[in-house]
Amino acid sequence: MSENQQTFVMVKPDGVRRGLIGEVIRRIEAKGYTVREMKLFVIDKELAEEHYGEHRERPFFTELVTFITSGPVVAMVVEGTDAVVGARQIMGATNPLEATTGSIRGDFATAIGENIVHGSDSPESADREIKLFFG
Numbered sequence: 001m002s003e004n005q006q007t008f009v010m011v012k013p014d015g016v017r018r019g020l021i022g023e024v025i026r027r028i029e030a031k032g033y034t035v036r037e038m039k040l041f042v043i044d045k046e047l048a049e050e051h052y053g054e055h056r057e058r059p060f061f062t063e064l065v066t067f068i069t070s071g072p073v074v075a076m077v078v079e080g081t082d083a084v085v086g087a088r089q090i091m092g093a094t095n096p097l098e099a100t101t102g103s104i105r106g107d108f109a110t111a112i113g114e115n116i117v118h119g120s121d122s123p124e125s126a127d128r129e130i131k132l133f134f135g
């Protein structure tokens, strides 16, 4: 059953640096979703470590936190039918080499560490991340 959902979307520092804020929002809106909240700011280390807490033990964690705090991001609450899965479909696979052409990561990224966008991976993650960034 499809349902109306909210998800958390973020244009990461590489996306902002490369001037892709508009492109990401365009694709989200073109799909049929609505941006409900949005802010541009630099994430501090504490918020980055909380947001990526599930990856704390991974070898790339330090690099990930350094990267996500390296410049401004655009954080958004995006709403629409099955928005959690749908937004991730627009983004493509985590590794840009596996992301299909036509997806944001497939079209604009070359490396897993700089893959332009973030999207919540489940409704539970969306709730947690929306509260973390907009609560």
Ligand code: DAT
Pocket: 060, 064, 093, 094, 112, 113, 114, 115, 117, 118, 119, 121
């Ligand atoms: P996603 O962002 O698609 O939800 P994830 O939650 O598994 O992917 O990982 C979070 C971010 O961490 C991902 O967007 C890029 C980075 N990352 C994931 N796996 C990595 C790896 N093997 N090496 C370097 N960075 C990685």
Ligand code: MG
Pocket: 119, 121
């Ligand atoms: Mg994830």
